[in-house]
Amino acid sequence: xxxxxxxxxxxxxxxxxxxxxxxxxxxxxxxxxxxxxxxxxxxxxxxxxxxxxxxxxxxxxxxxxxxxxxxxxxxxxxxxxxxxxxxxxxxxxxxxxxxxxxxxxxxxxxxxxxxxxxxxxxxxxxxxxxxxxxxxxxxxxxxxxxxxxxxxxxxxxxxxxxxxxxxxxxxxxxxxxxxxxxxxxxxxxxxxxxxxxxxxxxxxxxxxxxxxxxxxxxxxxxxxxxxxxxxxxxxxxxxxxxxxxxxxxxxxxxxxxxxxxxxxxxxxxxxxxxxxxxxxxxxxxxxxxxxxxxxxxxxxxxxxxxxxxxxxxxxxxxxxxxxxxxxxxxxxxxxx
Amino acid sequence: xxxxxxxxxxxxxxxxxxxxxxxxxxxxxxxxxxxxxxxxxxxxxxxxxxxxxxxxxxxxxxxxxxxxxxxxxxxxxxxxxxxxxxxxxxxxxxxxxxxxxxxxxxxxxxxxxxxxxxxxxxxxxxxxxxxxxxxxxxxxxxxxxxxxxxxxxxxxxxxxxxxxxxxxxxxxxxxxxxxxxxxxxxxxxxxxxxxxxxxxxxxxxxxxxxxxxxxxxxxxxxxxxxxxxxxxxxxxxxxxxxxxxxxxxxxxxxxxxxxxxxxxxxxxxxxxxxxxxxxxxxxxxxxxxxxxxxxxxxxxxxxxxxxxxxxxxxxxxxxxxxxxxxxxxxxxxxxx
DNA sequence: TTGTAAGCGTTATCAG
DNA sequence: CTGATAACGCTTACAA
Numbered sequence: 001x002x003x004x005x006x007x008x009x010x011x012x013x014x015x016x017x018x019x020x021x022x023x024x025x026x027x028x029x030x031x032x033x034x035x036x037x038x039x040x041x042x043x044x045x046x047x048x049x050x051x052x053x054x055x056x057x058x059x060x061x062x063x064x065x066x067x068x069x070x071x072x073x074x075x076x077x078x079x080x081x082x083x084x085x086x087x088x089x090x091x092x093x094x095x096x097x098x099x100x101x102x103x104x105x106x107x108x109x110x111x112x113x114x115x116x117x118x119x120x121x122x123x124x125x126x127x128x129x130x131x132x133x134x135x136x137x138x139x140x141x142x143x144x145x146x147x148x149x150x151x152x153x154x155x156x157x158x159x160x161x162x163x164x165x166x167x168x169x170x171x172x173x174x175x176x177x178x179x180x181x182x183x184x185x186x187x188x189x190x191x192x193x194x195x196x197x198x199x200x201x202x203x204x205x206x207x208x209x210x211x212x213x214x215x216x217x218x219x220x221x222x223x224x225x226x227x228x229x230x231x232x233x234x235x236x237x238x239x240x241x242x243x244x245x246x247x248x249x250x251x252x253x254x255x256x257x258x259x260x261x262x263x264x265x266x267x268x269x270x271x272x273x274x275x276x277x278x279x280x281x282x283x284x285x286x287x288x289x290x291x292x293x294x295x296x297x298x299x300x301x302x303x304x305x306x307x308x309x310x311x312x313x314x315x316x317x318x319x320x321x322x323x324x325x326x327x328x329x330x331x332x333x334x335x336x
Numbered sequence: 337x338x339x340x341x342x343x344x345x346x347x348x349x350x351x352x353x354x355x356x357x358x359x360x361x362x363x364x365x366x367x368x369x370x371x372x373x374x375x376x377x378x379x380x381x382x383x384x385x386x387x388x389x390x391x392x393x394x395x396x397x398x399x400x401x402x403x404x405x406x407x408x409x410x411x412x413x414x415x416x417x418x419x420x421x422x423x424x425x426x427x428x429x430x431x432x433x434x435x436x437x438x439x440x441x442x443x444x445x446x447x448x449x450x451x452x453x454x455x456x457x458x459x460x461x462x463x464x465x466x467x468x469x470x471x472x473x474x475x476x477x478x479x480x481x482x483x484x485x486x487x488x489x490x491x492x493x494x495x496x497x498x499x500x501x502x503x504x505x506x507x508x509x510x511x512x513x514x515x516x517x518x519x520x521x522x523x524x525x526x527x528x529x530x531x532x533x534x535x536x537x538x539x540x541x542x543x544x545x546x547x548x549x550x551x552x553x554x555x556x557x558x559x560x561x562x563x564x565x566x567x568x569x570x571x572x573x574x575x576x577x578x579x580x581x582x583x584x585x586x587x588x589x590x591x592x593x594x595x596x597x598x599x600x601x602x603x604x605x606x607x608x609x610x611x612x613x614x615x616x617x618x619x620x621x622x623x624x625x626x627x628x629x630x631x632x633x634x635x636x637x638x639x640x641x642x643x644x645x646x647x648x649x650x651x652x653x654x655x656x657x658x659x660x661x662x663x664x665x666x667x668x669x670x671x672x
Numbered sequence: 673t674t675g676t677a678a679g680c681g682t683t684a685t686c687a688g
Numbered sequence: 689c690t691g692a693t694a695a696c697g698c699t700t701a702c703a704a
Binding site for chain 1: 689690691692693695696697698
């Protein structure tokens with residue numbers, strides 16, 4: 001139970017604790033044999049440097065904090081794995097906090113992590129609340145922060161995000177090319193930065209292909225399957241069905257498809273459906289869902305690397321990384 | 337950037353640092369006014385106790401480690417949320433490590449966490465490898481560990497798990513009551529403790545209802561949808577199809593359903609399907625999937641509370657908590 | 673009720 | 689190359 005300390009090792013070998021310390025941190029000069037002897041003995045004694053003491057004396061925690069809106073869905077889980085991979089390789093611990101999609105909880109999480117003195121933060125904000133100001137204040141005070149995923153392009157800070165405009169454009173264009181004439185976009189929350197970007201991409205495709213304004217619509221939904229269902233129910237009730245639907249994410253798409261099917265409307269024969277942020281479910285549902293895949297793992301890795309550089313002051317200017325994805329057409333969005 | 341310390345506060349008020357310390361830890365006697373004055377001044381100065389220093393002097397890290405097989409699927413994510421809720425309320429940080437279903441990585445994760453001196457561990461093991469011995473050695477050496485989810489009932493340690501036998505029995509019995517005569521169980525990995533228990537529950541139902549041995553089968557699959565698909569493909573190839581299939585989890589079930597459908601086999605008309613470990617997808621697929629819901633959140637909370645007690649020595653004997661679930665019959669397993 | 677001072681286990685500076 | 693020793697910021701006997 002008792003932890004062997006550097007002193008125990010030093011005493012055993014009749015060397016100073018500094019020597020032992022040096023043996024374990026090869027940035028100092030120390031004779032090779034001494035070092036090997038120390039390491040060997042330490043090993044035998046079951047000594048392992050106490051990370052807490054190291055943290056205190058170096059005034060670093062070697063912890064970083066990651067704040068995500070949720071990690072129930074695979075999207076942020078995969079991102080986190082990417083982050084962990086980078087930081088664990090550098091001997092850091094990654095503290096994960098999830099905000100349950102609530103800005104208040106997000107702010108609390110960030111404050112808790114800052115109080116626990118993490119060396120840096122990766123934040124994937126929920127909605128655009130007033131929190132950003134607070135984060136930027138911390139950032140300007142010298143706190144390393146990297147923003148991720150749901151961020152504005154204009155944000156003056158290091159950030160990593162998906163090129164939502166471009167890929168929403170591609171997805172919408174695909175539907176147009178399939179000769180669908182009436183296309184509705186179930187757009188997530190309009191207050192979400194990513195939503196705004198995807199709406200812009202969607203509209204750009206409509207304009208480029210000269211789809212008349214009365215032939216497309218942007219409808220606000222939430223992020224959940226139930227909300228996709230609700231919108232479809234309303235559309236059915238209002239006899240206002242398009243021939244193609246583009247959804248904010250796969251969950252909304254799956255909700256929409258389920259509701260359409262249960263009303264005897266066939267996908268894609270009667271109405272085509274397109275998802276976004278591809279999940280593992282796409283191949284398992286009927287029809288298989290067309291969707292846009294985001295490079296989640298890379299997103300995490302990139303954000304982590306940016307933060308790591310920031311922590312070590314090797315990043316002078318805020319840097320922005322914009323990632324691209326992959327559009328895979330499956331059964332749900334093609335003419336037979 | 338510079339952190340305000342206890343000394344700064346003490347100096348400002350001309351009190352000793354111990355007084356300041358005491359003001360922040362109300363377990364010592366201190367005059368009420370002094371305390372309030374100190375707290376107020378500290379607040380003004382932006383002082384916040386340095387957690388690292390506290391950790392070092394108390395020889396505790398106030399960190400606990402959680403090792404899960406994966407957190408891509410909602411199952412462990414929800415469990416983690418339950419754990420976090422309990423420990424954050426006690427001022428602990430929760431370090432999460434995922435083993436990618438690999439025992440070697442799991443062992444490495446546990447060792448890393450122990451080296452980083454977490455005050456206790458919650459381990460959800462991947463497979464039954466030799467790792468258990470190592471964990472029990474640490475446990476016996478006084479290290480607080482709680483095991484979770486995929487554990488043997490005979491394990492002599494605190495543990496929290498789902499009553500797999502019972503609920504696999506209920507699920508299988510439901511299929512029998514629906515008058516399905518040939519029932520196959522796609523059983524996950526046989527080396528998984530939960531698999532063994534569910535197989536036992538399945539067989540118990542078969543025996544109770546006197547289903548002849550030639551009318552049921554236990555087939556090893558993995559944990560993934562693809563593996564469910566593969567098994568169905570093989571069965572189709574061998575002209576060996578039952579009239580009902582019970583699956584290790586919803587993913588396997590969804591894979592099975594997808595493969596059956598793509599071969600023109602109707603669910604549940606031709607073959608009924610039953611899932612397990614209910615996911616949010618159950619209502620979104622066609623047909624809606626019958627499944628057994630596990631209390632993930634409670635599982636996390638219970639494990640966390642057990643560990644917390646162990647850390648604080650208020651738990652003398654290893655304790656076992658066995659949780660129950662909920663069987664929901666949907667479209668995939670009923671006769672019309 | 674308050675202050676003094678010795679830890680906690682390292683790193684890092686400065687001599688030697 | 690190695691050893692003493694002062695930090696790091698807090699808790700906690702012990703004394704007053």
